[in-house]
Amino acid sequence: MALRLDRTFFSSLSKCYIPNQVMKGIRRISRVSIEGNIAVGKSTFARLLNKAVQNWEVIPEPVTKWQNVEGATSQPVPFPQQTASNLLQMMYQDPKRWSYTFQTFSCMSRLRTQLQPPPSRLLQISDAAVQVYERSVYSDRYIFAQNMFELGCVNTTEWAVYQDWHTFLVEQFGPKVQLEGIIYLRAPPQICMKRLKRRGRVEEQGIQLDYLESLHMQHENWLLNKSTKVHFDHLKNLPVLVLDAGLEFEKDLEMQARFLREGILPSKNLYPPTT
Numbered sequence: 001m002a003l004r005l006d007r008t009f010f011s012s013l014s015k016c017y018i019p020n021q022v023m024k025g026i027r028r029i030s031r032v033s034i035e036g037n038i039a040v041g042k043s044t045f046a047r048l049l050n051k052a053v054q055n056w057e058v059i060p061e062p063v064t065k066w067q068n069v070e071g072a073t074s075q076p077v078p079f080p081q082q083t084a085s086n087l088l089q090m091m092y093q094d095p096k097r098w099s100y101t102f103q104t105f106s107c108m109s110r111l112r113t114q115l116q117p118p119p120s121r122l123l124q125i126s127d128a129a130v131q132v133y134e135r136s137v138y139s140d141r142y143i144f145a146q147n148m149f150e151l152g153c154v155n156t157t158e159w160a161v162y163q164d165w166h167t168f169l170v171e172q173f174g175p176k177v178q179l180e181g182i183i184y185l186r187a188p189p190q191i192c193m194k195r196l197k198r199r200g201r202v203e204e205q206g207i208q209l210d211y212l213e214s215l216h217m218q219h220e221n222w223l224l225n226k227s228t229k230v231h232f233d234h235l236k237n238l239p240v241l242v243l244d245a246g247l248e249f250e251k252d253l254e255m256q257a258r259f260l261r262e263g264i265l266p267s268k269n270l271y272p273p274t275t
């Protein structure tokens with residue numbers, strides 16, 4: 001199945017930004033990020049997309065790098081959560097000590113991901129192709145780093161330093177790290193909590209509901225209410241497709257098909273609405 005990109009959300013992708021011109025201007029590739037709370041189902045949705053839609057390429061969040069900082073620059077190890085450099089675990093165990101370090105590493109790894117050239121498979125597809133990132137340098141700042149600052153885990157100086165280099169890097173890379181749209185997987189924090197427990201990622205076992213609630217509010221403020229102050233012009237009118245990720249579709253093939261079909265096609269889910 002090749003989703004056509006000429007309707008609703010995706011028609012507004014091409015309206016709002018002139019997409020990347022790759023290979024001497026012959027191929028258009030749009031870039032979209034999937035955003036949402038912890039364990040809302042981004043990877044699951046991404047796998048679904050990868051299977052269902054041939055002109056979409058999903059690039060996963062680099063979590064394994066965060067679980068093994070040394071391995072990120074040398075050889076990977078088989079049990080990352082047991083290494084001394086599991087920054088994800090360190091951040092959850094001692095957020096005041098490690099949140100700033102975590103945000104520098106997560107943002108740098110996201111930047112690398114967003115700067116990677118598209119795979120040749122995408123360049124050979126005749127339909128307009130879409131590169132989909134799980135989260136982005138923008139959620140790094142407007143969701144997580146901001147939340148850690150508001151929770152007091154990143155201090156005022158660290159927050160100022162983070163914002164300074166974040167703005168500098170995003171401006172320097174310019175169009176290379178811009179997005180043409182965002183897919184917001186939205187679900188109540190209680191559902192995310194249930195899924196987080198079910199998934200059982202070792203580092204996340206101490207996460208409390210109020211942390212997921214604060215992240216939920218950050219998503220709502222940035223992507224729905226538009227009350228988060230953003231610092232990059234292209235983000236201000238970026239189309240956001242909001243999908244109800246509370247649907248329990250994981251084991252239900254029919255519901256999966258509906259989720260893809262209904263989520264991606266109707267314009268009622270789009271903020272701002274298409275004209």
Ligand SMILES: Nc1ncnc2c1ncn2[C@@H]1O[C@H](COP(=O)(O)OP(=O)(O)OP(=O)(O)O)[C@@H](O)[C@H]1O
Pocket residue numbers: 036037038039040041042043044045061195196198199245246247248249250251
């Ligand atoms: N729609 C769904 N219905 C039922 N279970 C789901 C659904 N989506 C995901 N799950 C389950 O919830 C758990 C978390 O899903 P997943 O790993 O895709 O979340 P994520 O958003 O990628 O997480 P993270 O924020 O950590 O990157 C997994 O156990 C997955 O099987």
Ligand SMILES: Nc1nc(=O)c2ncn([C@H]3C[C@H](O)[C@@H](CO)O3)c2[nH]1
Pocket residue numbers: 038061063088091099102103106139140144145148204
């Ligand atoms: N503090 C913090 N900042 C981030 O930018 C960030 N991005 C993801 N995460 C956490 C959520 C999941 O546990 C796990 C996988 O998504 O990593 C983050 N945590």
